[in-house]
Amino acid sequence: MEPLKPFSASLVPLPIENIDTDQIIPARYLKVTDKNSLAEGCFTDWRQDPNFILNNPRYQAGHILVAGHNFGCGSSREHAPWALKAYGFQAVISTYFADIFRNNSLKNGLLPIVVDAETYQALLDLAEEAPEAEVHIDLASQTVTLPNGQKASFPIDPFSKTCLLEGIDELGYLVKQMPEIEAFEASHPARVQTAG
Amino acid sequence: MSKTLFEKIWDAHVVSHPPNSPAVLYVDLHLVHEVTSPQAFTELRQRGIKARRPLQTIATMDHSTPTTPRGADGLIPVTDAMAVTQLKTLVDNCNEHGIPVFELGTEKQGIVHVIGPELGLTQPGMTIVCGDSHTSTHGAFGALAFGIGTSEVAHVLATQTLLQNKPLTYEIRVDGQLQEGVTAKDIILAVIANIGIGGGTGHVFEYTGSAIRSLSMEARMTICNMSIEGGARAGLIAPDETTFNYIQGRPHAPQGADWDKAVAHWRTLPSDAGATYDKQLILDADTLAPMITYGTNPGMGMSITERVPDPKQYSDNSQKMALDKALAYMDLQPGQPLLGHKVDVVFVGSCTNSRISDLRLAAEMIKGHRVADGVRMLVVPGSQTVKRQAEAEGLHKVFVEAGAEWREAGCSMCIAMNGDQLQPGQYAVSTSNRNFEGRQGRGGRTFLASPLTAVASAINGVVTDPRTLVAERAFEVTPV
Numbered sequence A: 001m002e003p004l005k006p007f008s009a010s011l012v013p014l015p016i017e018n019i020d021t022d023q024i025i026p027a028r029y030l031k032v033t034d035k036n037s038l039a040e041g042c043f044t045d046w047r048q049d050p051n052f053i054l055n056n057p058r059y060q061a062g063h064i065l066v067a068g069h070n071f072g073c074g075s076s077r078e079h080a081p082w083a084l085k086a087y088g089f090q091a092v093i094s095t096y097f098a099d100i101f102r103n104n105s106l107k108n109g110l111l112p113i114v115v116d117a118e119t120y121q122a123l124l125d126l127a128e129e130a131p132e133a134e135v136h137i138d139l140a141s142q143t144v145t146l147p148n149g150q151k152a153s154f155p156i157d158p159f160s161k162t163c164l165l166e167g168i169d170e171l172g173y174l175v176k177q178m179p180e181i182e183a184f185e186a187s188h189p190a191r192v193q194t195a196g
Numbered sequence B: 001m002s003k004t005l006f007e008k009i010w011d012a013h014v015v016s017h018p019p020n021s022p023a024v025l026y027v028d029l030h031l032v033h034e035v036t037s038p039q040a041f042t043e044l045r046q047r048g049i050k051a052r053r054p055l056q057t058i059a060t061m062d063h064s065t066p067t068t069p070r071g072a073d074g075l076i077p078v079t080d081a082m083a084v085t086q087l088k089t090l091v092d093n094c095n096e097h098g099i100p101v102f103e104l105g106t107e108k109q110g111i112v113h114v115i116g117p118e119l120g121l122t123q124p125g126m127t128i129v130c131g132d133s134h135t136s137t138h139g140a141f142g143a144l145a146f147g148i149g150t151s152e153v154a155h156v157l158a159t160q161t162l163l164q165n166k167p168l169t170y171e172i173r174v175d176g177q178l179q180e181g182v183t184a185k186d187i188i189l190a191v192i193a194n195i196g197i198g199g200g201t202g203h204v205f206e207y208t209g210s211a212i213r214s215l216s217m218e219a220r221m222t223i224c225n226m227s228i229e230g231g232a233r234a235g236l237i238a239p240d241e242t243t244f245n246y247i248q249g250r251p252h253a254p255q256g257a258d259w260d261k262a263v264a265h266w267r268t269l270p271s272d273a274g275a276t277y278d279k280q281l282i283l284d285a286d287t288l289a290p291m292i293t294y295g296t297n298p299g300m301g302m303s304i305t306e307r308v309p310d311p312k313q314y315s316d317n318s319q320k321m322a323l324d325k326a327l328a329y330m331d332l333q334p335g336q337p338l339l340g341h342k343v344d345v346v347f348v349g350s351c352t353n354s355r356i357s358d359l360r361l362a363a364e365m366i367k368g369h370r371v372a373d374g375v376r377m378l379v380v381p382g383s384q385t386v387k388r389q390a391e392a393e394g395l396h397k398v399f400v401e402a403g404a405e406w407r408e409a410g411c412s413m414c415i416a417m418n419g420d421q422l423q424p425g426q427y428a429v430s431t432s433n434r435n436f437e438g439r440q441g442r443g444g445r446t447f448l449a450s451p452l453t454a455v456a457s458a459i460n461g462v463v464t465d466p467r468t469l470v471a472e473r474a475f476e477v478t479p480v
C-alpha cells in the first residue's frame, strides 16, 4: 500500500445517521471478482434521485464525505470502502463508524475520521456555505484543519496509523509472526477438521 | 479474577500482543462463501501464499445462488453469468488450496451460518470468523464468532490469525417468560429497537437471564444472528445442557472420550459469578409483544400494535432526517398503525429464521389456511439438510397446499442477489435481518418480523398480530 500523505480536499455533506453498506454499494454489484469496477455502484440507488448530493454540481469536486453517525453499518462487505475509493473519496468524517466498516477502510487507505459533535457541525456548515473550501487532513498529527485555521484532532490506534503512514501491509506483518503462530498451534490442537 | 465468557475465549486465543499493536488472535474455524472471498484468494496468489490450515476452513455457496427448483437433470440451473463466474471461481480457489467446498445443490450446501452449527463444526469456546457480518450467529454456542472484511479473509487464509483490538463487553439480560405468540425474533428486535443499531458498537454482547436460558439452540441462533444489527461485533450465549444436547452426535462433534473431555472444558466457559461487563441492558420477556420494523434499519422497530413514530419528536437533525427519509421510502405516515397494512410478499428464510424449527412453526401456523389472494409467499430452507428434514416431515406439502413456494436452500430474498427480489414499491413481511433500502430488491419495502407474524400476515394479506390467529386456532404453537 502507498504511504498516506497529508492532503487537502473539499467536502460533501451527507448528514444522515446510520448509512448502511447496502446503500454505499448494493448487493447486485457484489458479483464481481475484482475490485476495480465498483465506482459505478457507489450510492447508485441514491444517485437516481436528481436532488441527491452527489448529483449536485456544487459538490462535484468533493473528496471527503461528511456523514451522520454510525456510518457504514450493516454488511461486512469490503466492497463499501473499495467503492468509495473508486468513486474518488479519500476520507469519511463522522461522529462514529460501524466497527467492520472502520476496519475495512483502514486496510484500504480510506481514512475514517471521528470528530466531536461540534467539529462535525462546523464541517457541515462549511460544506453548506462554501462547497469549494478545502480542509486539510494530516494523519501524522491526527488533525483536520478548516480554512479559518480551526483545528480538530481525531483518534486512531497507533498500529493503524503506522501502517498507513509507512505503507506497511498488515498481511506482511502477520506473516512475520509465524514463529509465534506455530508455537501457539503446538499447544492448541485444532478444534475441528472440516474434512477427513 | 472473575472473567466473562468473552474474556475466557479471548485470552485463550491470543497468540501474541506486542505493545502499541492489536492482538494477534488465533482462528479455530474459518467459513468462506463465494461473494467476499475471490479478492482474498487473488491476494494470496499474488504473494505466492497457500492457505495455512485448509482443513480449519470450509466453503459453501449461498449468496448469489438461485433457489429455484431443480431441472430434469437434478441440478439447480444458474442463469446469471456473473454468478456462474463467481461460483466457479470459488470452486477453483478451494481446489487450489485444498479447502473443502459444498457446491450448489449438494448434500451439505446451505447458508454459511446454518451449516456450521448443523454439521457440529460450531462448538463452544472456539473462535470463528467469516467474511459475513452475521457470523455472530455462531455465538449461540458460546463461540466468539464475528464478521470480517475481505482483506481479513486473506489474513486468516494465510496465517490462521487476525489482528484485533479487544472489544468491550455488554450484558443483555432477558428475564421472565415469553407470552404465547412471542418468539426469539421478537426479543432481538426489541433489543435493537431499544439500543439503536449503533448501540453495541465496539462491544461484544452476552445474552443472559432466564428467558435466554429457556430457549432452544435454534432460537438462540436467531438472537445471536442479529447482534450485528445492534452494532455489536459478536453475541454470545453461555453453553449449557441445551448446547451439549444439540451438538452431540452431529457429524463433526467430538466422540467417545473426546466428547467427555470437550464437555468438561465447555462447562468451564460460562462467565464467573462476579464477572463484570462494560455496559448492561435488562429486558423483561413477560412484557414483550410481537415486534415489527417500520423503517429502513433494524433499529426502527416497535410492538406490532404501536404506531409509526413522528420524525418531529427528534431534536437531533441527522436522526430526524434518517427517519424522514425512511418513512418517505416506506411510504408511511407518522402515527399510522402497521396492523392491517397491505402485504405483497412474505419471505420465510435467511440465516435468522430458516432452520427446521422455524419451518415447523411456520407450517403449524399455516396448516388449514391459505396464502391470501395477491400475496406471494416464499419458504426458503437454510440448507439442503433442513430441506431434506422438512420434506421428510411433510412440511413442504403444507406450504405448497397453502399456496406458498417451496425453494432450494440459500440466502435468496434476504439479499436479493439471485433473482429472488421485491419489485419497486412492494411491501414484504420478512423473517430475515435487514430492512435497508433496496435490500430485498430495488424500491422494495421490508417489514422485519418473526416467522409467526410473517405467516399470519400471509394468511390475512395484511400485517397481522400472530396472537389473534394463535388464540383462534386453539392449538399450541410452540414458540422457538
Ligand code: SF4
Pocket (backbone or CB within 6 Å): B062, B063, B111, B112, B113, B132, B134, B350, B351, B352, B410, B411, B414, B415, B432, B433
Ligand atoms: S441469509 Fe442474508 S444475512 Fe444471512 S448470510 Fe445470507 S445474505 Fe447474509
